[in-house]
Amino acid sequence: MHIAFFGSSLVSAYWNGAATYYRGIIRALSERGHTTTFYEPDAFDRQAHRDLDDPDWAESVVYEPTEADAARMLERAAGADLVVKASGVGVLDEYLEREVLRLQAPGTLVAFWDVDAPATLDRVQTDAADPFSPLVPQYDLVLTYGGGPPVVDAYRALGARDCVPIYNALDPTTHHPAPPDPRFEGGLGLLANRLPDREARILDFFYGAAERLPDESFLLGGSGWAEHAPDLANVRTLGHVAVPDHNAFNCTPRAVLNVSRESMARYGFSPATRVFEAAGAGACLITDAWEGVDLFLEPGREVLVAEGGADVAEHLAALTPERARDIGDAALRRMLAEHTYAHRAAVLENVLEGVGV
Incomplete structure (x- = not known):
């Protein structure tokens, strides 16, 4: 064909x-x-x-x-x-x-x-x-x-x-576990371009968590944030992160965050590419809640689900490196078995x- x-x-x-x-x-x-x-x-x-x-x-x-x-x-x-x-x-x-x-x-x-x-x-x-x-x-x-x-x-x-x-x-030839990279060290990372349909949700899920955990470090990669992001001392904005760097980005922080655009969260059953990239790298993923998430990853065992910034902060504060690895390993196994x-x-x-x- x-x-x-x-x-x-x-x-x-x-x-x-x-x-x-x-x-x-x-x-x-x-x-x-x-x-x-x-x-x-x-x-x-x-x-x-x-x-x-x-x-x-x-x-x-x-x-x-x-x-x-x-x-x-x-x-x-x-x-x-x-x-x-x-x-x-x-x-x-x-x-x-x-x-x-x-x-x-x-x-x-x-x-x-x-x-x-x-x-x-x-x-x-x-x-x-x-x-x-x-x-x-x-x-x-x-x-x-x-x-x-x-x-x-x-x-x-x-x-x-x-x-x-x-x-x-997941394309396991391009997104897979990789060694940590000092450029991306932190507690929570997020890759997301600044878009009108997602900005308010990122201000809640990502910046809301950062405000609640001032002693934790946060990384935001993606275009459009430099002049518009809130000025928080514990948040680093990285600008555009090229695809070849995504594996290192996903594998370095203790957890990575997915924030769906508002319309996709409303319709549900719309996992973003980032979900599969992160899980395919064996990262511990925290995602915003949307209907159908359990078709792809099991909440609590393969992914952590949050209703807002307060939930993200609670997940991150309780997340030990050992539990993060367990969640990431389970997510990777699920991706390879069902979602390539x-x-x-x-x-x-x-x-x-x-x-x-």
């Missing part, structure tokens, strides 16, 4: 939280004998911040963010077994969502792959004139990287022929076989 994939970026994780997900799925599909051409626009300075050389498991094609150049890419993609338009390309989304449907043909299916279904659904449900809504029934398939029953039901209500979650997962991208690729193959690919 050959896949033509229109997404944000495969080769750069800069302001591109879906990069790890794309890489994991596409690499796993390659290992199962499929080929992928990934079409990404030269936008948002991502190509200047590449953190992945052109891989041997996919072809990366960079195009100018103009309709004329995107049209050339669509012509090139014609005849693929599966054409994917991912959400959140960031430029020309409306154009691509409409134009990829012209590639439907005998032997070519077109799917919409939503990497931020809560945001997409909130948008179309509040704007009757949203141009994506009438396109949903025309796609052969809608795939999502999370959301569970609430997202599936919402897409079917919009007329989707089918909607199947392909959840985030190889598992997700097998699910995707079964789905595609059911719709004729």
Whole structure:
């Protein structure tokens, strides 16, 4: 099977939280004998911040963010077994969502792959004139990287022929246990770009915990915080942390924190990439509470769950290095047994076989 994939970026994780997900799925599909051409626009300075050389498991094609150049890419993609338009390309989304449907043909299916279904659904449900809504029934398939029953039901209500979650997962070749790094020493670490849908929750879960534990050290990695974060003496902001440093970041503090965006927490069943990265590194993970967490990790044994900053502080204050290691080891075993991208690729193959690919 050959896949033509229109997404944000495969080769750069800069302001591109879906990069790890794309890489994991596409690499796993390659290992199962499929080929992928990934079409990404030269936008948002991502190509200047590449953190992945052109891989041997996919072809990366960079195009100018103009309709004329995107049209050339669509012509090139014609005849693929599966054409994917991912959400959140960031430029020309409306154009691509409409134009990829012209590639439907005998032997070519077109799917919409939503990497931020809560945001997409909130948008179309509040704007009757949203141009994506009438396109949903025309796609052969809608795939999502999370959301569970609430997202599936919402897409079917919009007329989707089918909607199947392909959840985030672990790529053990890129995220795995690593030696501690003195740059990331501390009690609690968090990797999260500053986004409007997550900022208030980080101020609660992360900064709220830091205020309650002034003698504990906290690390915040991610873009956008330097001029906006509260000034606390026990918090260090690190700026963008490149993917190759994620393993060391996850393995050095006593625990790492996951804070979901508000919409993803509300829909539930939407574990962020960070959950799998951290657990795959054997880190002790503290996550905000959301429905469905127990489908991926067992609370209290493989992950610690918090309702807010007070809970995070309580977990961290009681967390011995020994218990942190036990939780991290249990999480890693669960990831390898059930939640790798190889598992997700097998699910995707079964789905595609059911719709004729």
